[in-house]
Amino acid sequence: MSWNSWLPLLLILSSLIPGLIIFALAEERVRLRITLNLLGALVNVGLVGLMLWGVYNGVHYEMRLPLLPGIELVLRAGSLSLFFVTLSAVLWLITTVYAIGYLEDSPNRSRFFGFFSLCVTATVGVALSGNLITFLLFYELLTLATYPLIVHRGTEAARRAGRTYLAYTIFGGALLLLGTVWLYSLTGTLEFTSQGFLDALGGEHRLSLTIIFVLLIAGFGVKAALVPFHGWLPQAMVAPAPVTALLHAVAVVKAGAFGIVRVVYDVFGVEFSADLGVLEPLAWLAAITIIYGSMRALFQDNLKRRLAFSTISQVSYIALGVAIAGPIATIGGVVHLVHQGLMKITLFFCAGNLAETLGIHKVSEMNGVGRRMPWTMAAFTVGAFGMIGAPPIAGFVTKWYLGIGAMDAGQDWVILVLAGSSLLNAAYFLPILHRAWFREPVGDWPEERNFGRKETAWMLLLPPLLTAVMALTVGLLALLPVSPLGWAKLIAEREFYQP
Amino acid sequence: METVVTEFSWGIALILLPLAGGMICFLWPRRTQILGLVTVFAVALSVGGLAWQMLDKGVYRHAVGGWGAPLGIDLYADGLSLLMLATTALVGFAISVYSAAYFKQEDAIRFWPLWLFLLAALNALFLSGDIFNVYVTFELMGLAAVSLVALAGGRDALGGAMRYLLAALLGSLAYLLGVALLYHGFGTVDIALLSERVEPSPVVWAALGLMGAGLLLKTAVFPLHFWLPPAHASAPAPVSALLSALVVKASFYILLRLWLEVFEPLISSEGVYTLLGLIGAMAVLWGSIQALRQTRLKLLIAYSTVAQIGYLFLAFPLAVAVGSTAWSAVAYLAISHALAKAAMFLAAGNLVRFGGHDRIADLDRVVQRLPLTAAAFALAGVSIMGLPPSGGFIGKWLMLEVALTQGRWDLVVVMLLGGLLAAAYVFKVLGYAFTQAEVAHEPKTVPASMEWAALLLALAAVLMGFLAVPVLSLVDIGDPFGLSEVRP
Numbered sequence: 001m002s003w004n005s006w007l008p009l010l011l012i013l014s015s016l017i018p019g020l021i022i023f024a025l026a027e028e029r030v031r032l033r034i035t036l037n038l039l040g041a042l043v044n045v046g047l048v049g050l051m052l053w054g055v056y057n058g059v060h061y062e063m064r065l066p067l068l069p070g071i072e073l074v075l076r077a078g079s080l081s082l083f084f085v086t087l088s089a090v091l092w093l094i095t096t097v098y099a100i101g102y103l104e105d106s107p108n109r110s111r112f113f114g115f116f117s118l119c120v121t122a123t124v125g126v127a128l129s130g131n132l133i134t135f136l137l138f139y140e141l142l143t144l145a146t147y148p149l150i151v152h153r154g155t156e157a158a159r160r161a162g163r164t165y166l167a168y169t170i171f172g173g174a175l176l177l178l179g180t181v182w183l184y185s186l187t188g189t190l191e192f193t194s195q196g197f198l199d200a201l202g203g204e205h206r207l208s209l210t211i212i213f214v215l216l217i218a219g220f221g222v223k224a225a226l227v228p229f230h231g232w233l234p235q236a237m238v239a240p241a242p243v244t245a246l247l248h249a250v251a252v253v254k255a256g257a258f259g260i261v262r263v264v265y266d267v268f269g270v271e272f273s274a275d276l277g278v279l280e281p282l283a284w285l286a287a288i289t290i291i292y293g294s295m296r297a298l299f300q301d302n303l304k305r306r307l308a309f310s311t312i313s314q315v316s317y318i319a320l321g322v323a324i325a326g327p328i329a330t331i332g333g334v335v336h337l338v339h340q341g342l343m344k345i346t347l348f349f350c351a352g353n354l355a356e357t358l359g360i361h362k363v364s365e366m367n368g369v370g371r372r373m374p375w376t377m378a379a380f381t382v383g384a385f386g387m388i389g390a391p392p393i394a395g396f397v398t399k400w401y402l403g404i405g406a407m408d409a410g411q412d413w414v415i416l417v418l419a420g421s422s423l424l425n426a427a428y429f430l431p432i433l434h435r436a437w438f439r440e441p442v443g444d445w446p447e448e449r450n451f452g453r454k455e456t457a458w459m460l461l462l463p464p465l466l467t468a469v470m471a472l473t474v475g476l477l478a479l480l481p482v483s484p485l486g487w488a489k490l491i492a493e494r495e496f497y498q499p
Numbered sequence: 500m501e502t503v504v505t506e507f508s509w510g511i512a513l514i515l516l517p518l519a520g521g522m523i524c525f526l527w528p529r530r531t532q533i534l535g536l537v538t539v540f541a542v543a544l545s546v547g548g549l550a551w552q553m554l555d556k557g558v559y560r561h562a563v564g565g566w567g568a569p570l571g572i573d574l575y576a577d578g579l580s581l582l583m584l585a586t587t588a589l590v591g592f593a594i595s596v597y598s599a600a601y602f603k604q605e606d607a608i609r610f611w612p613l614w615l616f617l618l619a620a621l622n623a624l625f626l627s628g629d630i631f632n633v634y635v636t637f638e639l640m641g642l643a644a645v646s647l648v649a650l651a652g653g654r655d656a657l658g659g660a661m662r663y664l665l666a667a668l669l670g671s672l673a674y675l676l677g678v679a680l681l682y683h684g685f686g687t688v689d690i691a692l693l694s695e696r697v698e699p700s701p702v703v704w705a706a707l708g709l710m711g712a713g714l715l716l717k718t719a720v721f722p723l724h725f726w727l728p729p730a731h732a733s734a735p736a737p738v739s740a741l742l743s744a745l746v747v748k749a750s751f752y753i754l755l756r757l758w759l760e761v762f763e764p765l766i767s768s769e770g771v772y773t774l775l776g777l778i779g780a781m782a783v784l785w786g787s788i789q790a791l792r793q794t795r796l797k798l799l800i801a802y803s804t805v806a807q808i809g810y811l812f813l814a815f816p817l818a819v820a821v822g823s824t825a826w827s828a829v830a831y832l833a834i835s836h837a838l839a840k841a842a843m844f845l846a847a848g849n850l851v852r853f854g855g856h857d858r859i860a861d862l863d864r865v866v867q868r869l870p871l872t873a874a875a876f877a878l879a880g881v882s883i884m885g886l887p888p889s890g891g892f893i894g895k896w897l898m899l900e901v902a903l904t905q906g907r908w909d910l911v912v913v914m915l916l917g918g919l920l921a922a923a924y925v926f927k928v929l930g931y932a933f934t935q936a937e938v939a940h941e942p943k944t945v946p947a948s949m950e951w952a953a954l955l956l957a958l959a960a961v962l963m964g965f966l967a968v969p970v971l972s973l974v975d976i977g978d979p980f981g982l983s984e985v986r987p
Contacts, residue, residue, distance in 0.1 A: 023870075066968040068893060073965075111870075133896075137887040144881065147926075154935035162930065170922045173886070174915045181896060185903040 005063045007051055008075035008128050011085065012121055014043040015092070019117025025110050034100055037113055041093040044124075048089040051077050056490075062130065071190065073137070074130030079491045080334070083484070084127035084258055087338050088250045091345055092120045094463045098349055099242035101459025102356060112152055116243075118145035119251050126255045132180050132190040132267060135259065139176065139223075142255055143169040149243040150236050161235040168222050168232040176219025179212045183267070186212075192262060194495045196269025206276065209268075213278045216263045223256030225312045226319065227289040233312055234296075237304040241352025244304060248311045249345035254337060257318040261334065264322045265496050274325050283323035287417045289316040294424035301362050303351050306428060307344070310387065313421060314340045321402050324414060327497050329405025332398050335488040339386075339394035342471040346383035349464035350376050357456040359447025363432055368441030373455040377436050379468035384429040386471050389422045394475040397485055508561050509549035510574040513584065513622040516542050521615030528608040532599050535611035539595040542618060543588040546581075550973075553581055558977035560628070573689060575628035577977030579830060582970070583625045583752055586834045590744050590841045590956065591618055597845050597952035598737040601852075606735075609650055617643040617741065624749050630678050630710075631688040633753050634671065637717070641667035644746050648734040659729035666716055666726035670750070673713030677706040694760040707762050714757075717750035720812055721782035724805045728789075731801040736848020739797065743804045744841035748833050751811055755829070758815075759980060772816040779812025780913040787920035791927065796847050796857035799924055800840070803883060806917060807836045810898070813910050817901045826980040827971050828897035834970075835890025835963050839882035842956035846876040849945045849953060863931035871950040873932045878957035880925035882964075885918045890963025 018040035025033050051061055054077075061077035077085070099116065103109055122145050125138030143166070151162035184190055186205055189197060198209060222229040233253070237244050247253065264273055264282075273279050293313025300306035317340065321333015353376045354360040360369065370377040386393035399418055406414035451457055478485040520538030524531045553559055559576040567573060576584070595614070602610050620640035627633045645667060649660035682688050684702040697703055719727035727747070731739045766772075786806025793799040811829050818825035849872040851857050854865035866873045882889035895914060902910045963970070 023874075065965070067965070068896065068967045069971060140886045141888070144886065148933060151930070151933040154933050159930060159933065162933070163926075166922070166926055170884075170919060174919055177896075177899070177918075178911065178915060181899040182903050185900050 004054070004059060004061050007047065007054075007061050008063045008077050011044065011047045011051070011077075011128065012075070012125055014047060015040050015117045015124060016121040019114050019121060022110055022117060023114035027107070027110055030109075033110065033113060037096050037100065037117070038093075040117060041089070041096050044089045044120075045093055048082065048086050052082055052086060055079055055082050064130075067133065070188070071133055071184075072131070073134050074191070075125075075128045075134065076130035076192075077128055079487065079494050080261070081127045081129075083334070083487055083491060084254070084337060085124055087254070087341050088120060088123045088127065091246065091250050091341060091467070094466055095242050095246050095345070097459055098245070098352070098463040099240075101457050102240065102242050102352060104457075108152070111148065112240075115145050115148045116246075119149060119246070121145070123251045123255060126258060129262075130192055132183065132192070132262075135262065136173075136176055136180050139255060139259065140173050142223075142252060143173060146243075146247065146252055149247075150239045152240055152243065153238065155238070158238045161232075161238045164235050165232045168229060172219045172222030172229065175215045175222075179215030179219060182208070182215070183212050192266035193269075194266060196265070196267055196272050198268055198272050210276055210278060213263070213268060213273070213276065216267070217260060217278075217282060220256045220259030220263065221285075221319075223252050224260060224315055224319065225253055225256070225289075225293075226285055226316060227292050227312070230289070230293070230312045234305050234308040237302075237308045241304075241348060241355065244308075245345045245348035245352065248308070248348060249341040253311060253315050254341065257315050257337065260319050261322055261337075264325075265330075270325050270330075270496065279323045279325050283320060283411070283414070286316040286320035286323055287414070289313065290320065290417055290421045291424070294421055294428065297428045298424065300428075301364055303354070303361060303363050303366070303432075304348070306363060306432075307347050307351060310347075310425070310428070311340075311344055313425075314344065314387065317398060317402060320414065320417075321398075321405065324402070324406050324409050324411055326405045326409035327492050328408050329402055329414075330496055331485070331488045331492050332401030332403075332405050334491060335401065335485050336398040338484040339398050339471070339474065342467050342474065343383045343386040343393070343395055346379050346464050346467040346471060347387075349460075349467065350380040350383070353456050353460050353464065356460060357449055357451070358445035360445065363435065365446060366432060366435045367439040368436070370436040372441070372445070375455060375461055375465060379464040380436070381433055382468040382472055383464075384433055386475070388425045388429055389418075392472070392475045394471045394478075394484075397475050397478045401485075504548055505552050505555050507548065507552075508574075509545050509552060510559060510561050510576060510626045511563075512545040513542060513549065513626065514574075514619055516545065517615040517619035517622065521612040521619065524608070524612040524615060531608050531611045535615060536595055536599055538615055539588075539592050539618065542622070543592050546584050546588040549576065550581055550585065553578075553976055554973075572632060573628040574626045575691075576626055577979045578974040579752075579755075579979035580625045581976065582830060582834060582974050583748065584622060586748075586837050587618070587621050587625070587745055589959065590837050591741070593952045593956045594737045594740050594744075594841060594845070597740075597848070597949050600946040600948045601735070601737055601848065606650060610647070610735075610737075613643045613647050613650075614741070617647065617746070621745055621749055625752065628690055629688040630681065630690060630693070630757070634675050634678055637667075637671045637674065637750070640746060640749060641671060644738075644742060647738040647741070648730050650738065651733060651735045653733075655729070655733040659726075659731075659733040662726045663730035666723075670713040670717040673709045673716070675713075677708075677710030677713065680706040680709070690756065690760050694764075697761055697765060699765050703762075703765060710757060711754070714750050714754040715778075718747055718754065718808060719805060720808055721778055721785050721805065724782065724786070724808075727805060728798055728801040731804065731844075732795065732797040736797075736844055736851065739801070739848075740841040740844035743801065743844060744837040747804065747808060748837060751808070751833065755826075759826075769816075769819075772819060775812050776816035776910065779809045779815070780910065782806060782809025782812065783913050783917040784809075784920075787917055787924065790924045791920060793924075794859055796850065796859050796862065796928065797844070799859065799928070800843050800847055803843075803921065803924065804836075804840055806921070807832070807840070807883065810894075810914070810917065813898065813902075813913065817898070817905060817907060817910065820905055823980050824897055825901045827974065828894050828901065830974055831890060831897065831963075831967065831970070832894030835882050835894055835960055838956050838960035838963065839879040839889075839891065842875050842879035842953050842960060843883070845949070845953035845956065846872045846879065849949055852949070853945050859928055859931070862928065863934040863936040866928075866932045867934075867936060869945060869950065871954050872945070873929070875950070875953035875957040877925075877929055877932075878954075878961050880921075880929065882957075882960040884921040884925055885914075886922075888964035889961045890966075891960070892964055893967045 122142035129135035297309035790802035882891035
């Protein structure tokens with residue numbers, strides 16, 4: 001086995017091993033824990049950089065281990081896998097810094113960072129999976145690793161959120177398992193293949209395949225928070241801010257969305273799915289989720305809840321782009337994996353900063369906060385405008401490609417959905433910005449902590465600034481080949497629409 | 500050296516070592532702990548020797564005293580026996596390490612001889628090639644196991660032990676009657692010879708009914724499970740682990756053997772398969788729901804055993820068409836459950852030792868003081884729920900695959916529901932690891948070896964999720980499932 005086949009495994013171990021060591025560390029070994037965390041995250045980013053370079057130049061990274069008679073555990077780094085891996089590696093590094101700052105002096109940090117690392121391990125595993133059973137394995141691991149993070153605070157609300165989360169995700173996992181085994185019993189293979197591996201199956205299985213499609217999409221839809229499987233997500237916002245940030249931007253929600261991408265492109269294949277007639281319902285479901293999430297977000301006073309409903313809406317752009325089934329819309333959907341991640345993590349970091357520094361949890365408490373915390377609110381503003389789809393921020397690029405792609409595929413109704421969603425986004429983000437920048441503060445902040453001349457601790461401030469700049473940059477420089485958009489085009493060319 | 504390994508009759512050692520060890524423990528009570536540990540370790544090594552030998556030469560057969568069947572007694576081991584022996588050795592060794600720290604001296608002098616006799620009975624049972632021998636091992640096993648349950652003392656334990664004793668004796672008696680009928684009808688008790696001689700006749704049906712009923716009772720499958728929860732829940736933790744992990748599997752193993760070699764070829768009507776599948780499904784659902792309803796941890800784990808045994812019976816209707824995969828699934832589920840359930844009971848033992856009770860609702864403070872134990876329970880739970888990566892997942896995957904290939908949607912639904920319910924009762928316990936309980940600072944009274952024994956067993960259950968290919972190829976030695984079809 002060559003060096004190249006070990007790299008995907010090393011990538012997984014680079015977060016798994018620090019995580020396992022951290023579990024064993026005593027609570028007070030702060031410095032060692034931070035070192036391990038950052039070391040793991042940096043090694044992770046380094047390895048990803050190496051593999052990005054390799055994949056760009058056509059190197060093949062693949063690791064196969066026997067799992068069952070006839071079924072292998074496959075870790076493969078193709079262009080799509082690396083797209084998601086890069087997102088998680090970079091955002092993990094940034095979130096780790098944020099979490100270290102955020103959780104200073106709180107109990108059970110070893111447990112927290114241990115599961116935090118496991119969560120990233122599972123996400124990277126999901127990204128690198130080369131067949132459906134490997135995907136399933138890491139997907140379930142993700143469920144288990146996230147639960148302790150959601151209930152971390154141990155309050156009654158947190159435990160209730162944890163139970164809801166488990167009820168949804170374990171049920172989704174069962175549907176996924178059923179779909180996967182059923183598919184295997186029909187085809188005898190589960191290997192992700194560009195354009196899917198089901199064409200050859202012939203006509204008599206169409207009904208079974210349609211049901212399998214529904215099962216798989218429902219299984220992934222639970223984590224991707226597609227309506228009606230979204231109920232757990234707004235509750236899960238009771239978790240500590242770094243967890244919600246990672247949950248909404250990278251780990252759980254994105255794993256579900258990524259699963260939908262995999263099912264449509266690499267299991268069923270776009271043409272076969274379109275032929276089955278399952279893409280149109282998926283597109284409608286995504287559209288409904290987009291509008292529904294935004295509508296609900298309008299009426300939330302709790303900032304994190306408003307952001308959570310916004311996630312429900314935004315993540316479905318990915319499913320929508322996939323379901324429109326044209327090359328341009330696909331690029332729009334896939335690139336949103338990264339774009340939404342950057343913007344949403346910025347927003348959650350900022351919400352965490354407001355809560356941690358001033359004790360602000362509600363939108364109605366945010367009057368004049370822009371003057372007290374200008375940098376945080378500047379980052380928030382970038383994220384919010386990005387979500388609305390204002391150029392030149394990342395969100396605009398997504399919406400542009402989705403819109404053009406929909407026209408290209410002859411599905412003009414999508415434009416209406418996009419326009420409606422943008423209006424709603426504006427309707428629930430602009431009032432926040434207006435309060436923060438243009439209203440006078442009403443008396444004291446709910447629970448202010450003093451950081452001297454700085455607005456907040458630098459470990460809390462740096463991450464959102466960084467991700468906000470990134471959200472801006474990937475939008476500005478979208479036409480460079482190294483931008484996420486450029487890479488998404490590469491994916492579409494190489495994996496989805498090969499001649 | 501190598502010829503010693505490949506020539507020595509390891510099967511004899513597997514039976515005689517623990518028997519002798521048990522007797523020496525009686526004679527030399529002050530050294531019982533160390534004697535017991537050494538014996539169990541030697542047994543584990545012998546299983547290693549047997550495995551080596553079988554990898555080299557295939558099926559193991561030994562005519563005791565030089566007299567072959569039908570006159571003498573044959574010891575026989577194929578891949579399935581080896582798998583059970585290895586599981587027994589591994590689980591037994593971990594439980595022994597745990598027990599060395601668990602029992603105080605006055606209990607230890609009673610525990611070790613009984614446990615070693617139980618080990619001898621288990622090994623002899625897995626090596627038996629004839630049905631009368633099996634009866635003898637059943638009696639030894641039953642008596643040792645019942646005494647071990649009674650070891651805890653107190654009203655619950657004695658009551659549980661009494662019920663267990665009656666169930667075990669009744670089961671053995673029914674089995675023995677079946678043996679007598681078969682012997683009368685066909686003049687042999689050797690399984691291999693029987694499988695050649697039996698033909699459909701009223702005697703065979705009566706024998707099947709009696710032996711089947713006896714074995715089902717001993718295996719505690721629904722609705723004959725009534726004796727299991729009180730016995731398993733009231734016994735000392737290492738004993739509960741032994742019973743749930745190994746002893747119920749032993750009677751299931753015999754049922755499977757007889758079914759495969761003697762009865763299955765004769766049965767043409769679907770009624771029997773359907774019945775076995777039905778009680779399996781009922782066991783899965785009933786056991787899981789009961790587990791979910793329990794307020795005491797050890798009862799919860801015991802009912803989970805009732806549910807998990809049910810899965811093994813789901814394979815009977817499925818195996819008609821695709822035998823090898825269905826039986827592989829059963830073998831895999833059985834050993835994964837053995838590892839995971841032993842880990843769970845040992846973890847429960849740690850919690851009881853630390854907190855002095857097993858009321859689930861008050862466990863939070865205890866769980867949070869014992870992170871290794873909590874981890875052991877969680878990892879074992881992953882396998883019990885059938886989530887990947889774990890042995891439980893592999894077994895469930897294979898079983899689901901067979902069920903779907905045959906379009907048995909009823910069984911698919913049962914398996915998935917069982918998994919969901921298992922998740923519900925595992926997380927019912929695990930949820931308490933994450934409350935805001937006051938962390939007390941009383942000194943830690945659970946020895947490290949007890950925590951690690953539980954954790955390592957749970958890790959083994961998870962590791963089984965990656966070992967399916969080598970383990971299943973080991974099971975194929977001697978083609979125990981009697982099917983020449985090639986696995987896909």
